[in-house]
Amino acid sequence: MTTSKFSHMPVGGYFGPYGGQFVPETLMAALHQLETQYRSALADEAFTRELDRCYREIAGRPSELYFAKRLTEHCGGAQIFLKREDMNHTGAHKINNTLGQALLTLRMGKKRVIAETGAGQHGVATATVAAVFGLKCDVYMGSEDIRRQALNVFRMKLMGANVVPVTSGQCTLKDALNEAMRDWMGSVEHTHYIIGSVAGPAPFPEMVREFQSCIGRESRRQMLETVGRLPDVLVACVGGGSNAAGMFAPMIDDAQVAMVGVEAGGRGTKLGDHAATLTAGSPGVLHGAKSYVLQDPDGQTALVHSVSAGLDYPGVGPEHSYWKDTGRVHYTTCTDNAAIDALVLLSRTEGIIPALESSHAVSEALRLAPTLGKDKIILVCLSGRGDKDANEVAEILKRRGE
Amino acid sequence: MSDVANNRISGIWSGGAKAKILAPFLTAGYPSLDATVALLRDFERRGVRLCEIGIPFSDPIADGPVIQASFTETLEKGLKLSQVFAAIRQYREQGGQLALACMISYSIVFRHGVKQFLADAKSAGFDGMIVPDLPLEEAKTFEPLASSAGLANIMLIAPTTPAERRVEIARHSRGFIYYMSIAGITGERDRLPEATISAVQELKRETATPVCVGFGISNAATVASICQVADGAIVGSAIVRRITEAKAKPLAEIVGHVGAFVGELLKGVE
Ligand SMILES: Cc1ncc(COP(=O)(O)O)c(C=O)c1O
Numbered sequence: 162m163t164t165s166k167f168s169h170m171p172v173g174g175y176f177g178p179y180g181g182q183f184v185p186e187t188l189m190a191a192l193h194q195l196e197t198q199y200r201s202a203l204a205d206e207a208f209t210r211e212l213d214r215c216y217r218e219i220a221g222r223p224s225e226l227y228f229a230k231r232l233t234e235h236c237g238g239a240q241i242f243l244k245r246e247d248m249n250h251t252g253a254h255k256i257n258n259t260l261g262q263a264l265l266t267l268r269m270g271k272k273r274v275i276a277e278t279g280a281g282q283h284g285v286a287t288a289t290v291a292a293v294f295g296l297k298c299d300v301y302m303g304s305e306d307i308r309r310q311a312l313n314v315f316r317m318k319l320m321g322a323n324v325v326p327v328t329s330g331q332c333t334l335k336d337a338l339n340e341a342m343r344d345w346m347g348s349v350e351h352t353h354y355i356i357g358s359v360a361g362p363a364p365f366p367e368m369v370r371e372f373q374s375c376i377g378r379e380s381r382r383q384m385l386e387t388v389g390r391l392p393d394v395l396v397a398c399v400g401g402g403s404n405a406a407g408m409f410a411p412m413i414d415d416a417q418v419a420m421v422g423v424e425a426g427g428r429g430t431k432l433g434d435h436a437a438t439l440t441a442g443s444p445g446v447l448h449g450a451k452s453y454v455l456q457d458p459d460g461q462t463a464l465v466h467s468v469s470a471g472l473d474y475p476g477v478g479p480e481h482s483y484w485k486d487t488g489r490v491h492y493t494t495c496t497d498n499a500a501i502d503a504l505v506l507l508s509r510t511e512g513i514i515p516a517l518e519s520s521h522a523v524s525e526a527l528r529l530a531p532t533l534g535k536d537k538i539i540l541v542c543l544s545g546r547g548d549k550d551a552n553e554v555a556e557i558l559k560r561r562g563e
Numbered sequence: 564m565s566d567v568a569n570n571r572i573s574g575i576w577s578g579g580a581k582a583k584i585l586a587p588f589l590t591a592g593y594p595s596l597d598a599t600v601a602l603l604r605d606f607e608r609r610g611v612r613l614c615e616i617g618i619p620f621s622d623p624i625a626d627g628p629v630i631q632a633s634f635t636e637t638l639e640k641g642l643k644l645s646q647v648f649a650a651i652r653q654y655r656e657q658g659g660q661l662a663l664a665c666m667i668s669y670s671i672v673f674r675h676g677v678k679q680f681l682a683d684a685k686s687a688g689f690d691g692m693i694v695p696d697l698p699l700e701e702a703k704t705f706e707p708l709a710s711s712a713g714l715a716n717i718m719l720i721a722p723t724t725p726a727e728r729r730v731e732i733a734r735h736s737r738g739f740i741y742y743m744s745i746a747g748i749t750g751e752r753d754r755l756p757e758a759t760i761s762a763v764q765e766l767k768r769e770t771a772t773p774v775c776v777g778f779g780i781s782n783a784a785t786v787a788s789i790c791q792v793a794d795g796a797i798v799g800s801a802i803v804r805r806i807t808e809a810k811a812k813p814l815a816e817i818v819g820h821v822g823a824f825v826g827e828l829l830k831g832v833e
Contacts, residue, residue, distance in 0.1 A: 173700075183669050183696045185625045186732070187721035187746050329631065335622065342624045347747030349723060446670040447622065449696070459644050460674030461621040 174363025177486065179479035182362040184342070184449045191349040196364045198269050203371070208264065215260040216375060219293060221250050222257075224376075226383035226540075231510040232527075239533035241526050242392065243543045244380050246404065247515065253545030254376060254404045255286035259355055261372030263290035266353040273297040273352040277341040279306055279334030279400070280471035280518065281313025282545055283357030288322035298322040301340040303332040306470045313549050331464060334400075334474045338448055358401025359478030362449030366406075366478050373407025380540060381411055388538065394419045394529060397542035398521040399439070399492065400471045402478035404544035409490060410480075419491070421529070422481060423521045425467030426494030432457070436465040438477040439485050439492040452479040468497035468557070469517035469550075495521040501557055503527055504547060516545035517554070567710050571662035571690045572717075572738035575612050576773045576794065583790040583832045586775060587825055588615040588666070588799035590633040592642040594810040596650040598817055602806075603654055603661055605822040610829055613662040615693065615797060618647060620668040625695045627750030629800040633807065644671065648687035655688035664691040664717060664738070669701070677705065681712035691715035691738045699732050706735055715739075722746045722762060733770035739794065742766060745778045751801050752779035755789065763792045786831025798828055 174180050182192055202208040216222040225245040233241045246254040259276075266274055274296050278284030284300040291298035300317055304326045307314050317324050330336035338356075345354040359366045359373075384391055391412065397405035399422040412418045427435035435441065438453050445454030447462060455463040455475040467473040484490040495503075500517055503524035508514045515523055519542070526541045533539070547554070567573060575582050587606055589599055599616070606614055617626075619634035619642060626634070651663065665684050672680045672694060684692070692714050697705060702718060709716040715738030720729050723746050733740055744759040745752065759776065766774055776789045777797030786796040802821060809820040 181701055182698060183701060184698065185695050185721070186698050186719045187625075187723055187743060189698050189721075189728075190723040190725060329635065330621065339622050339624060343627075343748050346625065347745070349746060446668075446673045446696075451673070454670075456670075456674055458674075460668075460671035461638060462670075 171363065171367050176480045176483035179450065179452050179482040180363055180366060181451050182449060183446050183451065184362045185346060187346050188349060192362055192364070194269060195265070198265055199364055199368050202265060202268055208268070212261055212264055215264070216257065219250060219260060220256045221248065222375060223379045224248050226380060226387060229511050232507060233530070235506070235510050236527055236530035238530040238535060239393070239537035239539045240535070241530055242538060242540045243513070244376060244408065244540060246376060246542060246544050247513065247519065247546035251282070251286050251289050252548060253282040253286070253516065254373060254407065255283040255357060256289065257375055257407065258357065258369050258372045258403060259283070259286040259290045262353065262355045263294050263296065266296060267294060269353060271351055271353045273348065274355050275299045275301065275341050275344050275348070275352055276355045276357060277301045277334065277337035278357060279303070279337065279473055280469065280516070281306065281310040281317070281549060282471060284322070284324070285313050285316050287355050288317040288320040291322060292320045299325055299344065301325050301327050301337040301344070303327045303334060303337050305332040306334065309553050310470055310549055311552065334470065335462065335476070342448070358403040359406045359480060360401040360448055360450060360476055366450065366480055369403050370406040370410055370480060373403050374410050376404065376407040376542060377409060377411030380408065384540065391415055391418050392538040392540035393533070394421060394539045395542070396421045396423065396522045396526050396529070396539060398423045398472060398518050398544060399477060399481060400474050400518060401476070402481045404542050406478060406480060408542040409484070413489065420489065421525055422490050422492045423525045424492060424494050425469060425472035425521060426496040427466040428497055433464040434466050435494065436467045436473050436475065437494045438475060439481060440494050444482065447476040450479045452482045453477055453485070468500060469521065471516070471518040472521065493525060495524040499524045501554065504554060513543070514547035515543055516547050517550045519544045567713060567715050567737050570713060570715060571660070572613060572664065572715050575662060582612070582794065584612050584775070584795035585786055585828050585832050586613045586615055586795050586797045587611060587802050588617055588797060590617045590619060590630060590637060590803055591647040592619065592637045593633045593803070593806060594817070596646060598814055600650050600654045601814055601818050602821055603659060605818050606825055607659060607661050609822065609826050611661065611825065613664065613795070615664045615666050616651070618644065618665065618667040618671060620671060622670070623668065625748055627748040627800055629804050629807065630749055633803050644675070648683055651687040651689065662690045663688060664693050665689045666693040666695065669694050669697045677708055681709055681714055685712045685714055689714060691717050693717045693719070693741060695719060699728065699735065702735060706737065710737060717741050719743055720766065722758065729766060730769050733766065733772055736772055739773040739775050740766070740770065741797070742774050742776045742793070743778045744776050744780070749778050749799050751781035751804070753781070755779060755785055759789070760792055767792065783828050783831035786828055790832050796831065
């Protein structure tokens with residue numbers, strides 16, 4: 162392993178002061194087992210070969226690097242490239258992670274997987290690998306998200322997964338994660354919990370980043386092959402932070418590459434109106450890790466809001482907290498409205514309908530491009546496609562009178 | 564350290580006393596802080612010696628539906644930690660002598676600042692800390708801080724804990740060891756797994772620290788059978804459910820209803 166100023170390998174489960182394992186003792190044995198199996202799998206050529214095959218044959222990797230010519234002309238500045246994770250099987254980057262964790266599940270001899278999901282993309286990606294490998298699958302999903310992501314609920318069920326509605330708290334992603342953890346407390350002997358982002362207790366943040374790093378590794382190679390150099394700026398949306406971590410990590414040591422993470426600015430800057438954890442939060446502990454959190458002064462998790470179910474989360478992966486504090490990555494926000502505008506613009510200029518989550522990253526690229534020269538390159542991680550959001554967006558556009 | 568050795572929790576078993584205890588769990592502020600204090604007084608009068616006070620948290624992971632619902636309802640009413648501390652202080656000022664363990668998520672402790680939190684908890688009148696999401700690795704720096712604040716850091720052992728690690732946790736636990744009888748969340752069960760008894764027996768051979776068993780205990784018979792091998796039984800959901808049943812009634816009736824159930828449970832340790 163290379164040693165890096167930005168520590169690819171967390172020390173004892175920590176990225177600087179962030180990370181750790183703040184979970185009940187009941188889960189510690191499973192985390193230790195997972196860590197051991199994960200380390201041995203990475204060192205096992207048969208495992209990495211099988212994972213590569215799955216990436217290719219199941220996910221359809223490598224995903225394309227695409228020059229968004231008309232979008233670039235529209236903005237009149239830096240050249241905008243898109244890393245097309247929306248072209249993956251199941252429609253988002255989430256499949257990269259679930260393939261890796263499914264192979265680990267088989268390696269551990271476990272027969273059942275559980276997952277939490279917000280937008281439903283991680284749930285669909287988990288249901289998919291469960292079908293591929295013959296695993297039993299339960300997906301926890303907030304009842305509010307079940308409403309706004311109906312298509313994905315149907316897809317999961319069609320693939321044989323059981324979707325468990327979660328009615329506690331705000332009935333969204335955070336609450337689904339709580340319920341999945343509670344399930345795991347009682348089922349840990351035979352069940353693997355496939356966490357969908359770079360959040361949760363160690364080794365999940367590092368492991369999920371590793372399984373998502375195909376995004377950044379491919380991008381790096383594709384840029385060198387097609388343009389002959391690395392991009393000047395990487396832009397990715399940040400919910401828990403997995404597509405961003407997968408894009409950033411393989412280029413974190415390329416000092417000339419600037420990186421921007423885009424959080425959900427929601428409908429305003431008041432606590433409860435957004436999900437901008439790194440931008441507006443402070444260090445705390447949530448879902449097993451020390452990281453930036455949106456909390457009230459008493460330590461209770463704050464309410465959050467985003468038009469995008471996949472970004473509607475009051476926590477963030479610990480490595481992002483570390484990247485923020487060290488200044489390696491700059492974090493900013495994009496409002497609900499700006500994300501919708503970006504979704505419409507990308508659809509019209511390129512014929513690509515992005516997921517609402519990814520639209521946040523697109524919006525930041527639109528803002529940045531005119532401020533940079535035409536010789537500069539912005540690479541956006543287009544984390545997923547927008548089919549799942551069609552109904553929600555149609556309603557919003559109708560309300561806006563468009 | 565000396566502070567912890569002398570505090571109310573350690574006092575229960577001091578000098579090799581073979582006390583068997585029933586430790587009821589209460590959600591702080593459920594349905595009101597007045598009720599919490601009144602229940603503590605009632606329990607004390609009935610002969611309870613140690614009580615666990617659960618601080619409501621928005622995102623509990625180890626708690627079952629009954630306790631979670633009590634947390635949610637209490638937080639919706641706007642309960643603040645400072646109010647819990649004030650109520651415990653009031654209980655102490657009026658002569659309350661129960662040993663009190665504060666069960667709380669590390670999220671809240673960390674947010675307040677660990678040292679500040681421990682100092683405030685101690686001065687309010689708590690004797691110990693149970694932090695279910697702070698396993699051994701993370702507790703190693705926490706335990707000495709708790710001890711020097713005069714609070715016993717009570718650690719948890721699960722059925723999934725491997726033997727070697729169990730011994731290590733026992734070594735770091737202060738006051739008593741909390742053995743979780745079930746790999747899962749809190750909630751009432753009719754009977755406990757057979758394995759619990761033998762696991763506790765094994766643990767008792769490995770440590771001199773008292774062992775109390777919790778998760779899933781809901782009646783006097785189970786309390787009695789657990790206490791044949793353990794030093795105490797912790798009852799949570801079954802008590803909180805009784806509070807839920809009576810919560811709309813006047814305070815005296817809530818106390819009567821819940822107190823009667825605790826009186827019933829106490830027969831298990833007589
Ligand atoms: C398309 C898409 N992008 C991004 C996200 C946010 O997750 P993360 O920040 O882990 O990439 C989601 C989550 O559901 C998603 O579906």
